[in-house]
Amino acid sequence: MSRSADYTIQGFLYQFNQTLSELLKAADDAVITIEGIVEDIEVATFAGTKAIQCKYHETQNNYAPSILYHPLLQMMKHFKSNPGAKIQYHLFAHFPGNPIVDISMADINGALKSKNKDLKELIGEVAGVDVDGFLKVFSISITPKYDELMGENAKQLEALGFTKGEVETLFYPNAIQIIADFSIKHDVKLRKITKNDFLESLRRIRSTAVSQWTLALKTRQKVIEARRKQLKENLSANARLRHLVIFPGFLEQFDDLIVIFIKSFIDKYHFKLAHTQTPLFALDVPQDVFDGIAERLIAKDVLPNHGRPVKTFSEVYFFREPMVQKEKKEFVLRFIRWDDYKSLALKIKADDFFVIGHGDVSNVDVKDVNLEILDAEKFDEIKYMMGISNAY
Template sequence: MKKRQANDTIKGYFYQFNKTIYEILSQSNQTTKIIVEGIEDIDIKGENINNTIQCKYYSKQSYNHSVIKEAIIYMLKHFSNNKSSNLRYKIYANFKDGQSKLPSSIQLNFFKDNFLTYKEKGTIHKVYEELNLTDNDIEEFMKKIDIDINATDYDTLEANVIELLKKELNISDELVDLYFLKAGSIVKNIAIQETEDKRTITKKQFINLLMDINIILDKWYISKVNKEKYCSLIRKKYFSEHNISPYERFFIIECYENTPISTLKKIANVISNKWSKLSKRTPQPFCPYIIFSNLNENELVSLKQSLHNDHFKFIDGYDFRGAKFSVESITQEANYKNEIQIKILDIKEIDNVLKKINKTKEIYQFYINKKIYDNKNEHHVVIKIDELDDILNII
């Protein structure tokens, strides 16, 4: 029972986030402000709009006036302190059934009795009296509140958001799921910010974040699709080239504690096979750089020794025992003569190496817990994974 309730709660959050995305993308004015968790779940402030929306998802529950009473009372209290405001209050709620209980035209006494009165510990509370509001005040509030208890169901709302994403971003059906996940992740991360300023975003800012090259998601949103589909989406987005350009590519990989050497070797082999060209006929031969983060010195030496034993040719910028790291050494061209398959690099040396290289550079960072490197000057893709084997399924 508890698990079902938790799932329903999480689905309610997703529903609210989807409604937030829909409101952001629906704005005709790119600079209209959307505040997540403002007065209500979603506030919209623009030149000709000033709305606050309470979003509720009760797909397994029948409608009763009491279910939305608390939200209406909260809105009334806000109204009582802001009577001259042009703010419109909106309740957007999805119910299984029972919507016919709410009259299409709500009269004053019905509104007062069913939404502004409650009983607690044997005492009847008339909120409008406690707030010293007249009937005229309540009628004015009623003009400013929209109650929608026939809100779109979960699947339809999600489909509407996906269609808006395709339209606004001009993206294909193949990749829209990836941007949908990122959109939800952006909204979730905005919602947990402490200040209202940081919980505020415009359509223009939102689209810029969506179109940023990084696909940074959290486990909550990755869980919306299965692992196989997630890896497939990332692969289609970044690693589906057939004619690979001779760029200098850097793969930064966050390793977990006691990562098996066999796993690291497998990753090194796959990256080398996919992202290197050393044949004599290749006019601009190249091979990738790999950074295995969080490995201690002994683990790194063991990896290098194992690769060497397999006759896997690599360089690491150290030309002899006791030598200092050499940028010139590690940036030497890989070709059919020296057969260098990968270049193993320490994270602390990456900036020096990037400065040395004049060719086009690409950085792909795979992280499990947190990003370990930032670079806004180069093509830098950041990808969330749950385990290192995900890399094999992605690239």
């Protein structure tokens, strides 16, 4: 990951952490809108609404008011468009060195008179705003570094009754993941949650979320270790039907490593006669790429059943059991494209449904199925979490 991408991810995580902080401090029935229509966070209570923006400037060596012109103008635009509304505007910002920042009339006028071309449209929309009125409902806080904010949130979770030993590896990463999932919903109504509902959802979760967000946390190694322990029991069972869908979009070196990964899984979890449930791999790839991978598997003596005795897919052929001769199975995995898998009428559901990489499986019926999402980017980490290897 490049340094600029790392800071971009850190900026989002700062916002998610600030959202988590607001959730944990809120009244039980306060309605929090994650990524509000105008602001990053909105907190609605009977007394009115607090509209919050978060700006994280880890690499900005020197503070200058112009750095905050854009969020200030956005807030003023919203203020101007909602006269008489009970809205308090709050800006959380972080700068190295924790400078003292007090937004004054002069700073607001500086934003309104800015010659920055990127702000021209916003400035036009804010023209004539009641600056005095806006300053009465605006406040700013300089927040601690991301690491410190993360530590504060962990302590708040402990104070709310979450087990101290599980906060770091279970509840805190899952709290960030819940907020990240809310933030991408298109309908603003679906981005609203109360503190009570949030905590209730968090307490029900018993497996650690693995995603670009949780793996970008400072606790990355502990998240991976926790996930490995959580997966171990089911993966150790001989007779469990496992379906694995693999989305290559964000997987590093997918083409180079996919055959090695599949073979490693088979060598670990489907090499004994006692391994009676044939695993199924579904790949989200075009047909020509799929066929090429199938040929490479055969070259490695990993024989797939792809349901096509000639050209036409046969569900009967695909779901038949392999013939076993002299302790060698006719085939060791079922192999299918993701687009074809989605159209199958499964007579028997999987015991475990693994989602590897970043993809949408919302159209799959996973009721009564153990869903395991490993939204990681590195095959080495995925293999470690799944117990295929002992290092990454």
